Amino acid sequence: MHIEQVDLTDTGKIRECFEVSYAAQRVDEPEGPWFTERPFGGWMTVGWSGDPREVWLAVDHGSAAGWYRLGLPSRENRDQAGLELVVHPAERRRGTGLALLRHAAGRATAHGRAVLNGGARNGSAGEAFARSAGAKRGLVEVQRVLDLGRLEKGKLARLRGPAELAAAGYSLESWAGPIPEEFLGDVAALYNAMGDAPRDPEIAHEEWDAQRVREGVNDLRPHYGLREYTVVARHDDTGELAALSEMAVDPANPGWGFQMNTVVIRKHRGHRLGLLVKIAMMELLAATEPQLERITTWNAEVNGHMIAINEALGYAVWGQPVTDLRLDVAAVLPEGG
Numbered sequence: 001m002h003i004e005q006v007d008l009t010d011t012g013k014i015r016e017c018f019e020v021s022y023a024a025q026r027v028d029e030p031e032g033p034w035f036t037e038r039p040f041g042g043w044m045t046v047g048w049s050g051d052p053r054e055v056w057l058a059v060d061h062g063s064a065a066g067w068y069r070l071g072l073p074s075r076e077n078r079d080q081a082g083l084e085l086v087v088h089p090a091e092r093r094r095g096t097g098l099a100l101l102r103h104a105a106g107r108a109t110a111h112g113r114a115v116l117n118g119g120a121r122n123g124s125a126g127e128a129f130a131r132s133a134g135a136k137r138g139l140v141e142v143q144r145v146l147d148l149g150r151l152e153k154g155k156l157a158r159l160r161g162p163a164e165l166a167a168a169g170y171s172l173e174s175w176a177g178p179i180p181e182e183f184l185g186d187v188a189a190l191y192n193a194m195g196d197a198p199r200d201p202e203i204a205h206e207e208w209d210a211q212r213v214r215e216g217v218n219d220l221r222p223h224y225g226l227r228e229y230t231v232v233a234r235h236d237d238t239g240e241l242a243a244l245s246e247m248a249v250d251p252a253n254p255g256w257g258f259q260m261n262t263v264v265i266r267k268h269r270g271h272r273l274g275l276l277v278k279i280a281m282m283e284l285l286a287a288t289e290p291q292l293e294r295i296t297t298w299n300a301e302v303n304g305h306m307i308a309i310n311e312a313l314g315y316a317v318w319g320q321p322v323t324d325l326r327l328d329v330a331a332v333l334p335e336g337g
Contacts, residue, residue: 005054005057006057014040016057020065020067021035024088029121031318037252042223045223049073049216049220050216051073053069053072056068058099060096064088065088065091066087066088066091067100068083068084068104069083069085070107070111076205077203078113079112080114080115080117081108081117082117082118083108085097101133102333104116118135118325123320136326138326139323140302141301141324142300142301143296144296144310145315146313150314152314156282159275159312159313169237170243171233172280174229174284178218184214185209186241187241187244188208188210192207192208196266197263198300200326225250226248226250226251226258227248227250228248229288230246232245233273243277245261245280246260254292255291255293257289257294259295262274262277274305275313282295296318
């Protein structure tokens with residue numbers, strides 16, 4: 001076996017990584033939804049944030065056995081690296097994962113990073129591997145899914161009425177695709193409002209401005225090939241955006257909707273805006289994506305407020321939670337570095 005760096009413009013190598021990932025997902029997450037090839041390629045080549053990244057592929061007897069992707073934050077958390085490591089199910093328990101992990105630790109050291117951050121489904125082979133390597137457990141994140149076919153008739157209308165009363169003085173707007181230029185500053189403020197969301201204390205919150213939204217969202221998301229929708233609540237007196245909910249649909253897996261960010265700016269909380277924008281999003285999707293069957297979302301286990309909103313809408317836990325994992329680079333490297 002040898003480990004080689006992947007040229008991120010080499011679509012053939014990216015596809016090899018995708019095939020390993022797809023095989024692993026079908027074993028580790030049998031109920032789906034699974035990463036399809038177009039968004040996987042976007043994530044590999046440009047990432048969710050545009051930060052620098054490296055991809056290394058383990059090849060055994062001419063076949064892809066596993067890979068890792070090392071994300072290198074360039075603004076916050078510059079002492080850390082994000083690690084995604086995947087081994088093909090047929091190649092597990094043969095030392096491939098450990099070889100990739102040690103290689104990743106060496107590359108992290110070369111970039112001045114002291115910590116590797118990742119995550120794994122509870123009870124999965126990945127969690128067992130991380131635990132054996134000495135990873136420390138962090139925040140627990142729970143996946144929930146809304147089965148639209150089981151949504152009680154009239155339920156959204158019953159929830160919307162009281163929410164609209166509580167949200168008097170706010171108006172809803174929506175758009176499809178990129179964030180309009182005139183909203184970049186307001187959306188940056190909304191993203192910054194996520195700074196008080198639950199997270200591991202060692203990880204600093206990202207600070208957003210209009211330029212970062214332009215570069216890190218509008219310039220990157222087209223690479224994923226998703227259809228995107230945004231609903232916002234505007235404060236009528238000031239004109240500022242007070243709440244936001246974002247959703248994506250993958251044309252290669254059109255039965256699933258993927259909830260992205262939902263956030264309310266602190267000074268506007270208490271008006272049920274989080275519930276209102278999520279209801280409005282569901283109504284928008286019913287018109288624009290009538291083939292949708294399920295919507296998936298993730299919440300920190302301790303985020304009781306957003307969990308209560310999702311459960312009121314009918315979301316139910318789906319699969320095993322994911323636990324964030326943190327591993328000191330020095331503990332992985334062989335003795336002597």
